[in-house]
Amino acid sequence: MIQQIEITLPAYPRGYHLIDSEIERQLPNLPGVGILNLFIKHTSAALSINENADPSVRDDFESIMNNLVPENEDYYTHVFEGSDDMPAHIKASLIGPDLSIPISKGRLNLGTWQGVYLCEFRNRGGKRKIVATIYS
Protein backbone atom coordinates (compact mmCIF):
# COMPACT_ATOMS: atom_id res chain seq x y z
CA MET A 1 0.00 0.00 0.00
CA ILE A 2 1.16 3.51 -0.85
CA GLN A 3 0.18 6.76 0.86
CA GLN A 4 1.50 10.11 -0.26
CA ILE A 5 1.16 13.64 1.03
CA GLU A 6 2.83 16.94 0.30
CA ILE A 7 4.23 18.83 3.28
CA THR A 8 4.95 22.56 3.13
CA LEU A 9 7.60 23.74 5.54
CA PRO A 10 7.51 27.38 6.66
CA ALA A 11 10.47 29.55 5.65
CA TYR A 12 13.51 28.74 7.76
CA PRO A 13 16.65 30.89 8.01
CA ARG A 14 19.82 29.69 6.32
CA GLY A 15 21.26 26.80 8.28
CA TYR A 16 20.43 23.34 9.57
CA HIS A 17 17.08 22.68 11.25
CA LEU A 18 15.54 19.66 12.98
CA ILE A 19 12.18 18.95 11.32
CA ASP A 20 11.22 15.52 12.70
CA SER A 21 8.31 16.73 14.76
CA GLU A 22 7.07 19.04 11.99
CA ILE A 23 7.11 16.11 9.55
CA GLU A 24 5.59 13.55 11.94
CA ARG A 25 2.82 15.98 12.88
CA GLN A 26 1.69 16.11 9.24
CA LEU A 27 2.03 12.40 8.41
CA PRO A 28 -0.90 9.98 8.63
CA ASN A 29 -0.69 7.09 11.12
CA LEU A 30 2.33 5.03 10.15
CA PRO A 31 2.01 1.34 9.22
CA GLY A 32 3.63 -1.34 11.39
CA VAL A 33 6.46 -1.88 8.95
CA GLY A 34 7.46 -0.01 5.83
CA ILE A 35 9.53 2.85 4.43
CA LEU A 36 9.02 6.60 4.52
CA ASN A 37 10.48 8.36 1.50
CA LEU A 38 11.00 12.10 1.86
CA PHE A 39 11.80 14.16 -1.23
CA ILE A 40 12.43 17.91 -1.25
CA LYS A 41 11.30 19.63 -4.45
CA HIS A 42 14.08 22.22 -4.55
CA THR A 43 17.62 22.64 -5.87
CA SER A 44 19.16 24.78 -3.12
CA ALA A 45 17.96 22.96 0.00
CA ALA A 46 18.43 19.34 1.05
CA LEU A 47 17.39 16.69 3.57
CA SER A 48 19.85 14.97 5.87
CA ILE A 49 19.89 12.93 9.05
CA ASN A 50 22.27 13.72 11.86
CA GLU A 51 22.72 14.51 15.54
CA ASN A 52 19.48 15.61 17.20
CA ALA A 53 20.71 16.86 20.57
CA ASP A 54 23.44 19.51 20.67
CA PRO A 55 22.67 22.64 18.58
CA SER A 56 26.42 23.27 18.18
CA VAL A 57 26.51 20.33 15.75
CA ARG A 58 24.07 22.14 13.47
CA ASP A 59 26.04 25.39 13.78
CA ASP A 60 29.22 23.58 12.75
CA PHE A 61 27.41 21.96 9.82
CA GLU A 62 26.63 25.44 8.53
CA SER A 63 30.18 26.76 8.92
CA ILE A 64 31.96 23.64 7.65
CA MET A 65 29.78 23.43 4.54
CA ASN A 66 30.38 27.15 3.91
CA ASN A 67 34.09 26.50 4.17
CA LEU A 68 33.86 23.52 1.82
CA VAL A 69 31.95 25.44 -0.87
CA PRO A 70 32.78 29.14 -0.41
CA GLU A 71 30.86 32.00 -1.97
CA ASN A 72 32.28 34.44 -4.52
CA GLU A 73 34.98 32.25 -6.03
CA ASP A 74 36.38 33.92 -9.15
CA TYR A 75 35.70 30.94 -11.37
CA TYR A 76 31.95 30.65 -10.71
CA THR A 77 29.91 31.58 -13.80
CA HIS A 78 26.34 31.14 -12.46
CA VAL A 79 26.34 34.28 -10.31
CA PHE A 80 23.28 36.36 -11.24
CA GLU A 81 21.01 34.95 -8.49
CA GLY A 82 23.30 36.06 -5.64
CA SER A 83 26.51 34.82 -4.08
CA ASP A 84 24.69 32.20 -2.00
CA ASP A 85 23.01 30.58 -5.02
CA MET A 86 25.63 28.45 -6.78
CA PRO A 87 27.16 27.18 -3.50
CA ALA A 88 23.60 26.25 -2.46
CA HIS A 89 23.17 24.12 -5.58
CA ILE A 90 26.42 22.23 -4.91
CA LYS A 91 25.63 21.69 -1.25
CA ALA A 92 22.13 20.47 -2.13
CA SER A 93 23.59 17.94 -4.56
CA LEU A 94 26.24 16.75 -2.08
CA ILE A 95 23.67 16.17 0.66
CA GLY A 96 20.87 15.05 -1.64
CA PRO A 97 17.12 15.65 -2.00
CA ASP A 98 15.80 12.29 -0.80
CA LEU A 99 15.79 10.08 2.29
CA SER A 100 14.33 6.60 2.72
CA ILE A 101 13.74 5.87 6.41
CA PRO A 102 12.58 2.50 7.73
CA ILE A 103 9.31 2.29 9.66
CA SER A 104 9.15 -0.36 12.38
CA LYS A 105 6.41 -1.00 14.96
CA GLY A 106 4.50 2.00 13.63
CA ARG A 107 7.32 4.50 14.16
CA LEU A 108 10.29 5.92 12.24
CA ASN A 109 13.14 3.58 13.11
CA LEU A 110 15.78 6.23 13.66
CA GLY A 111 18.79 5.77 15.93
CA THR A 112 18.72 7.37 19.36
CA TRP A 113 20.77 10.36 18.23
CA GLN A 114 19.29 10.75 14.74
CA GLY A 115 17.04 13.58 13.67
CA VAL A 116 15.86 14.74 10.23
CA TYR A 117 17.49 17.99 9.07
CA LEU A 118 16.22 20.56 6.65
CA CYS A 119 19.43 21.98 5.19
CA GLU A 120 18.52 25.49 4.02
CA PHE A 121 21.36 26.78 1.88
CA ARG A 122 19.84 30.06 0.65
CA ASN A 123 19.79 33.28 2.65
CA ARG A 124 16.07 33.59 1.92
CA GLY A 125 14.85 30.20 0.72
CA GLY A 126 11.20 30.76 1.53
CA LYS A 127 8.74 27.92 2.04
CA ARG A 128 9.94 24.46 1.02
CA LYS A 129 7.83 21.56 -0.28
CA ILE A 130 8.50 17.95 0.64
CA VAL A 131 6.70 14.93 -0.82
CA ALA A 132 6.28 12.18 1.77
CA THR A 133 5.55 8.72 0.41
CA ILE A 134 4.88 5.79 2.75
CA TYR A 135 4.88 2.27 1.43
CA SER A 136 3.97 -0.75 3.46
Add this chain to the structure above:
Amino acid sequence: MIQQIEITLPAYPRGYHLIDSEIERQLPNLPGVGILNLFIKHTSAALSINENADPSVRDDFESIMNNLVPENEDYYTHVFEGSDDMPAHIKASLIGPDLSIPISKGRLNLGTWQGVYLCEFRNRGGKRKIVATIYS
Protein backbone atom coordinates in the same frame (compact mmCIF):
# COMPACT_ATOMS: atom_id res chain seq x y z
CA MET B 1 3.35 -3.79 -7.84
CA ILE B 2 6.95 -3.63 -9.00
CA GLN B 3 8.23 -2.97 -12.51
CA GLN B 4 11.90 -2.91 -13.36
CA ILE B 5 13.89 -2.12 -16.47
CA GLU B 6 17.54 -1.53 -17.28
CA ILE B 7 18.39 1.65 -19.15
CA THR B 8 21.64 2.05 -21.07
CA LEU B 9 22.79 5.63 -21.47
CA PRO B 10 25.04 6.46 -24.41
CA ALA B 11 28.58 7.65 -23.60
CA TYR B 12 28.52 11.24 -22.33
CA PRO B 13 31.57 13.49 -22.02
CA ARG B 14 32.91 14.26 -18.56
CA GLY B 15 30.55 16.67 -16.81
CA TYR B 16 26.95 17.05 -15.70
CA HIS B 17 24.12 16.13 -18.06
CA LEU B 18 20.33 16.39 -17.88
CA ILE B 19 18.87 12.94 -18.55
CA ASP B 20 15.21 13.29 -17.58
CA SER B 21 13.84 12.97 -21.07
CA GLU B 22 16.20 10.10 -21.93
CA ILE B 23 15.01 8.24 -18.81
CA GLU B 24 11.32 9.03 -19.23
CA ARG B 25 11.42 7.95 -22.88
CA GLN B 26 12.53 4.47 -21.82
CA LEU B 27 10.22 4.03 -18.82
CA PRO B 28 6.85 2.25 -19.08
CA ASN B 29 3.68 4.23 -18.32
CA LEU B 30 3.98 5.46 -14.75
CA PRO B 31 1.41 4.51 -12.09
CA GLY B 32 -0.80 7.17 -10.49
CA VAL B 33 1.21 7.17 -7.28
CA GLY B 34 4.47 5.49 -6.36
CA ILE B 35 8.23 5.80 -6.31
CA LEU B 36 10.82 5.59 -9.07
CA ASN B 37 14.16 4.28 -7.86
CA LEU B 38 17.12 4.93 -10.15
CA PHE B 39 20.40 3.13 -9.48
CA ILE B 40 23.58 3.57 -11.53
CA LYS B 41 25.72 0.43 -11.73
CA HIS B 42 29.08 2.22 -11.73
CA THR B 43 31.68 3.53 -9.29
CA SER B 44 32.87 6.65 -11.11
CA ALA B 45 29.58 8.20 -12.18
CA ALA B 46 26.58 9.25 -10.08
CA LEU B 47 22.98 10.45 -10.23
CA SER B 48 21.87 13.77 -8.83
CA ILE B 49 18.97 16.19 -9.05
CA ASN B 50 19.52 19.88 -9.56
CA GLU B 51 18.77 22.97 -11.63
CA ASN B 52 17.33 22.12 -15.04
CA ALA B 53 17.43 25.49 -16.79
CA ASP B 54 20.72 27.38 -16.96
CA PRO B 55 23.64 25.32 -18.38
CA SER B 56 26.10 27.48 -16.42
CA VAL B 57 24.95 25.66 -13.27
CA ARG B 58 26.12 22.37 -14.73
CA ASP B 59 29.42 23.92 -15.84
CA ASP B 60 30.03 25.21 -12.31
CA PHE B 61 29.17 21.79 -10.87
CA GLU B 62 32.00 20.35 -12.92
CA SER B 63 34.55 22.98 -11.91
CA ILE B 64 33.57 23.13 -8.22
CA MET B 65 33.69 19.36 -7.83
CA ASN B 66 37.10 19.32 -9.57
CA ASN B 67 38.27 21.94 -7.13
CA LEU B 68 36.89 19.97 -4.17
CA VAL B 69 38.59 16.70 -5.19
CA PRO B 70 41.61 17.64 -7.32
CA GLU B 71 43.54 15.23 -9.52
CA ASN B 72 47.18 14.26 -9.01
CA GLU B 73 47.46 14.85 -5.28
CA ASP B 74 50.75 13.44 -4.02
CA TYR B 75 49.09 11.27 -1.38
CA TYR B 76 46.78 9.31 -3.72
CA THR B 77 47.80 5.66 -3.96
CA HIS B 78 45.19 4.34 -6.42
CA VAL B 79 46.67 5.99 -9.52
CA PHE B 80 47.18 3.33 -12.19
CA GLU B 81 43.84 3.91 -13.96
CA GLY B 82 44.55 7.57 -14.75
CA SER B 83 44.50 10.84 -12.84
CA ASP B 84 40.72 11.19 -13.23
CA ASP B 85 39.98 7.79 -11.68
CA MET B 86 40.37 8.14 -7.91
CA PRO B 87 38.73 11.60 -7.82
CA ALA B 88 35.86 10.07 -9.81
CA HIS B 89 35.36 7.39 -7.13
CA ILE B 90 35.20 9.99 -4.35
CA LYS B 91 32.84 12.25 -6.27
CA ALA B 92 30.59 9.27 -7.09
CA SER B 93 30.41 8.37 -3.42
CA LEU B 94 29.71 11.95 -2.32
CA ILE B 95 26.86 12.36 -4.80
CA GLY B 96 25.63 8.76 -4.57
CA PRO B 97 24.43 6.07 -6.97
CA ASP B 98 20.72 6.06 -6.16
CA LEU B 99 17.70 8.36 -6.27
CA SER B 100 14.15 7.69 -5.08
CA ILE B 101 11.74 10.09 -6.78
CA PRO B 102 8.03 10.29 -5.95
CA ILE B 103 5.46 9.61 -8.67
CA SER B 104 2.21 11.56 -8.39
CA LYS B 105 -0.70 11.71 -10.86
CA GLY B 106 1.24 9.48 -13.25
CA ARG B 107 4.28 11.75 -13.47
CA LEU B 108 7.61 12.24 -11.71
CA ASN B 109 6.84 14.75 -8.97
CA LEU B 110 9.90 16.93 -9.40
CA GLY B 111 10.02 20.59 -8.47
CA THR B 112 9.75 23.17 -11.25
CA TRP B 113 13.51 23.68 -11.42
CA GLN B 114 14.58 20.09 -10.80
CA GLY B 115 16.12 17.82 -13.41
CA VAL B 116 17.90 14.46 -13.15
CA TYR B 117 21.66 14.69 -13.73
CA LEU B 118 24.06 12.06 -14.93
CA CYS B 119 27.32 13.06 -13.25
CA GLU B 120 30.05 11.64 -15.47
CA PHE B 121 33.32 11.89 -13.59
CA ARG B 122 35.62 10.00 -16.00
CA ASN B 123 37.20 11.51 -19.09
CA ARG B 124 35.96 8.54 -21.10
CA GLY B 125 33.30 6.80 -19.03
CA GLY B 126 31.62 5.01 -21.94
CA LYS B 127 28.03 3.77 -21.77
CA ARG B 128 26.41 3.75 -18.34
CA LYS B 129 23.74 1.35 -17.06
CA ILE B 130 20.90 2.43 -14.79
CA VAL B 131 18.35 0.11 -13.18
CA ALA B 132 14.94 1.78 -12.91
CA THR B 133 12.51 0.23 -10.44
CA ILE B 134 8.96 1.52 -10.09
CA TYR B 135 6.82 0.49 -7.18
CA SER B 136 3.20 1.39 -6.75
Add this chain to the structure above:
Amino acid sequence: MIQQIEITLPAYPRGYHLIDSEIERQLPNLPGVGILNLFIKHTSAALSINENADPSVRDDFESIMNNLVPENEDYYTHVFEGSDDMPAHIKASLIGPDLSIPISKGRLNLGTWQGVYLCEFRNRGGKRKIVATIYS
Protein backbone atom coordinates in the same frame (compact mmCIF):
# COMPACT_ATOMS: atom_id res chain seq x y z
CA MET C 1 5.43 -7.58 0.42
CA ILE C 2 7.79 -6.12 3.00
CA GLN C 3 10.43 -7.92 5.05
CA GLN C 4 12.61 -6.16 7.57
CA ILE C 5 15.51 -7.21 9.75
CA GLU C 6 18.05 -5.43 11.90
CA ILE C 7 21.69 -6.25 11.27
CA THR C 8 24.39 -5.57 13.85
CA LEU C 9 27.85 -5.09 12.42
CA PRO C 10 30.83 -5.85 14.65
CA ALA C 11 33.11 -2.89 15.54
CA TYR C 12 35.26 -1.94 12.56
CA PRO C 13 38.32 0.32 12.72
CA ARG C 14 38.07 3.81 11.29
CA GLY C 15 38.03 3.62 7.51
CA TYR C 16 36.12 2.11 4.63
CA HIS C 17 35.05 -1.53 4.73
CA LEU C 18 33.35 -3.86 2.26
CA ILE C 19 30.30 -5.37 3.97
CA ASP C 20 28.40 -7.02 1.12
CA SER C 21 29.00 -10.55 2.25
CA GLU C 22 28.28 -9.70 5.90
CA ILE C 23 24.96 -8.13 4.87
CA GLU C 24 23.96 -10.86 2.41
CA ARG C 25 24.76 -13.56 4.95
CA GLN C 26 22.18 -12.08 7.35
CA LEU C 27 19.43 -11.33 4.79
CA PRO C 28 16.57 -13.74 4.11
CA ASN C 29 16.22 -15.21 0.60
CA LEU C 30 15.76 -12.29 -1.77
CA PRO C 31 12.66 -11.99 -3.96
CA GLY C 32 12.94 -12.19 -7.75
CA VAL C 33 12.54 -8.44 -8.16
CA GLY C 34 12.43 -5.64 -5.63
CA ILE C 35 14.47 -3.13 -3.67
CA LEU C 36 16.73 -3.53 -0.66
CA ASN C 37 16.83 -0.45 1.54
CA LEU C 38 19.73 -0.24 3.96
CA PHE C 39 19.66 2.39 6.71
CA ILE C 40 22.40 2.93 9.29
CA LYS C 41 21.12 4.14 12.66
CA HIS C 42 24.10 6.35 13.47
CA THR C 43 25.31 9.91 12.94
CA SER C 44 29.04 9.35 12.52
CA ALA C 45 29.10 6.40 10.12
CA ALA C 46 27.57 6.05 6.67
CA LEU C 47 26.81 3.59 3.87
CA SER C 48 28.20 3.97 0.38
CA ILE C 49 28.75 1.93 -2.76
CA ASN C 50 32.05 1.95 -4.57
CA GLU C 51 34.94 -0.08 -5.98
CA ASN C 52 35.07 -3.61 -4.59
CA ALA C 53 38.43 -4.83 -5.84
CA ASP C 54 41.54 -2.78 -5.05
CA PRO C 55 41.98 -1.99 -1.32
CA SER C 56 43.98 1.15 -2.24
CA VAL C 57 40.67 2.76 -3.31
CA ARG C 58 39.36 2.38 0.23
CA ASP C 59 42.62 3.71 1.69
CA ASP C 60 42.37 6.79 -0.53
CA PHE C 61 38.72 7.29 0.47
CA GLU C 62 39.88 7.56 4.07
CA SER C 63 42.68 10.03 3.36
CA ILE C 64 40.76 12.18 0.86
CA MET C 65 37.76 12.51 3.18
CA ASN C 66 40.12 13.41 6.05
CA ASN C 67 41.64 16.08 3.83
CA LEU C 68 38.21 17.38 2.84
CA VAL C 69 36.97 17.67 6.44
CA PRO C 70 40.05 18.05 8.66
CA GLU C 71 40.08 17.62 12.42
CA ASN C 72 40.89 20.38 14.91
CA GLU C 73 39.87 23.39 12.84
CA ASP C 74 39.84 26.49 15.04
CA TYR C 75 36.25 27.36 14.18
CA TYR C 76 34.65 24.08 15.27
CA THR C 77 32.47 24.51 18.35
CA HIS C 78 31.23 20.92 18.88
CA VAL C 79 34.53 19.56 20.21
CA PHE C 80 33.89 17.86 23.54
CA GLU C 81 33.46 14.33 22.11
CA GLY C 82 36.93 14.25 20.53
CA SER C 83 38.61 15.69 17.46
CA ASP C 84 37.22 12.93 15.22
CA ASP C 85 33.59 13.58 16.22
CA MET C 86 32.45 16.69 14.36
CA PRO C 87 34.25 15.74 11.12
CA ALA C 88 32.54 12.33 11.41
CA HIS C 89 29.12 14.00 11.53
CA ILE C 90 29.84 16.03 8.39
CA LYS C 91 31.25 13.05 6.50
CA ALA C 92 28.23 10.93 7.52
CA SER C 93 25.89 13.59 6.18
CA LEU C 94 27.82 14.00 2.92
CA ILE C 95 27.81 10.26 2.23
CA GLY C 96 24.38 9.58 3.71
CA PRO C 97 22.77 6.96 5.94
CA ASP C 98 20.62 5.14 3.37
CA LEU C 99 20.96 3.11 0.18
CA SER C 100 18.24 1.68 -2.05
CA ILE C 101 19.63 -1.14 -4.16
CA PRO C 102 17.65 -2.94 -6.87
CA ILE C 103 17.06 -6.67 -6.57
CA SER C 104 16.84 -8.59 -9.86
CA LYS C 105 16.60 -12.34 -10.44
CA GLY C 106 16.87 -12.92 -6.71
CA ARG C 107 20.16 -11.07 -6.29
CA LEU C 108 21.40 -7.55 -5.52
CA ASN C 109 21.76 -5.96 -8.94
CA LEU C 110 25.09 -4.26 -8.34
CA GLY C 111 27.56 -3.44 -11.10
CA THR C 112 30.59 -5.68 -11.57
CA TRP C 113 32.86 -3.35 -9.62
CA GLN C 114 30.37 -2.22 -6.97
CA GLY C 115 30.49 -3.21 -3.33
CA VAL C 116 28.68 -1.89 -0.26
CA TYR C 117 30.91 0.13 2.08
CA LEU C 118 30.57 0.76 5.77
CA CYS C 119 32.19 4.16 6.20
CA GLU C 120 33.37 4.25 9.81
CA PHE C 121 34.34 7.82 10.63
CA ARG C 122 35.03 7.47 14.37
CA ASN C 123 38.28 6.20 15.85
CA ARG C 124 36.27 3.83 18.03
CA GLY C 125 32.77 3.63 16.59
CA GLY C 126 31.82 0.32 18.18
CA LYS C 127 29.09 -1.92 16.81
CA ARG C 128 26.81 -0.38 14.19
CA LYS C 129 23.15 -1.18 13.54
CA ILE C 130 21.64 -1.30 10.07
CA VAL C 131 17.93 -1.77 9.28
CA ALA C 132 17.45 -3.80 6.09
CA THR C 133 14.04 -3.51 4.46
CA ILE C 134 13.16 -5.56 1.38
CA TYR C 135 10.08 -4.77 -0.63
CA SER C 136 8.87 -6.80 -3.53
